Amino acid sequence: MKAYYYDNAPGDQRQPHDSGRPLSPAALSDLGIHHYHFPDDLASVDRIAHERHYKNRDQIEISPSTLPDYETKVKTFFDEHLHEDEEIRYVMAGGGYFDVRNEGDEWVRIRLEKGDLMIMPAGIYHRFTTDEQNYTKAMRLFKEDPKWTPLKRGTETDSNEFRRDYLKMRDGEA
Ligand code: KMT
Ligand code: NI
Incomplete structure (x- = not known):
């Protein structure tokens, strides 16, 4: 795992877009993001899922040969x-990038590789991309079934109750 500010430069989203400005694990934790590294250790993934009361999971192989209509999906x-539920992503092979918005609405890029597990809070604005290798095998873990749908950012998501709750948690306001 490596976290840094996104450079906002034009060019393919799958390039690193590393501004050269790193972000500390503490800064990520202030955004409500937690990270673990569990290479070849599904038992640890199961333990976290159990502790946090996760009920569902699936596996996805994101690559041109395994995902129909790859370029559109990417x-x-x-x-x-955003999602209305906390979610876990565990990279089983390959790599990819999750970009999340920080307190100043800037993009922070989180590089994930095999063995990286990330817990993302409900209500955080984010996006995902494969890297230039075009291969990410990931486990997606969900607490519940009805809330898997991504909600695209807009005026409705800005007033979404899960978004509001997230901001209260992040900014420490009552
Ligand atoms: C998400 O929440 O944006 C995703 O699950 C993207 C694909 S999983 C690596
Ligand atoms: Ni998402």
Whole structure:
């Protein structure tokens, strides 16, 4: 795992876009993001899922040969959105990038590789992309079934109760 500010330069989303400005684990934790590294250790993934009361999971292999309409899907994952539930992503092979919005609405890029597990809070604006290798095998863990849908950022998501709750948690206001 490596976290840094996104450079906002034009060019393919799958390039690193590393501004050269790193972000500390403490800064990520202030955004409500937690990270673990569990290479070849599904038992640890199961333990975290159990402790946090996760009920569902699936596996996805994101690559041109395994995902129909790959290029369109990759662009869709990169649309800024939120989920109304905390979610876990565990990279089993390959790599990819999750971009999340910080307190100043800047993009922070989180590089994930095999063994990286990330817990993302409900209500955080984010997006995902594969890297230039075009291969990410990931486990997606969900607390519940009805809330899997990504909600694209817009005026409706800005007033979404899960978004409001997230901001209260992040900014420490009552
Ligand atoms: C998400 O929440 O944006 C995703 O699950 C993207 C694909 S999983 C690596
Ligand atoms: Ni998402």
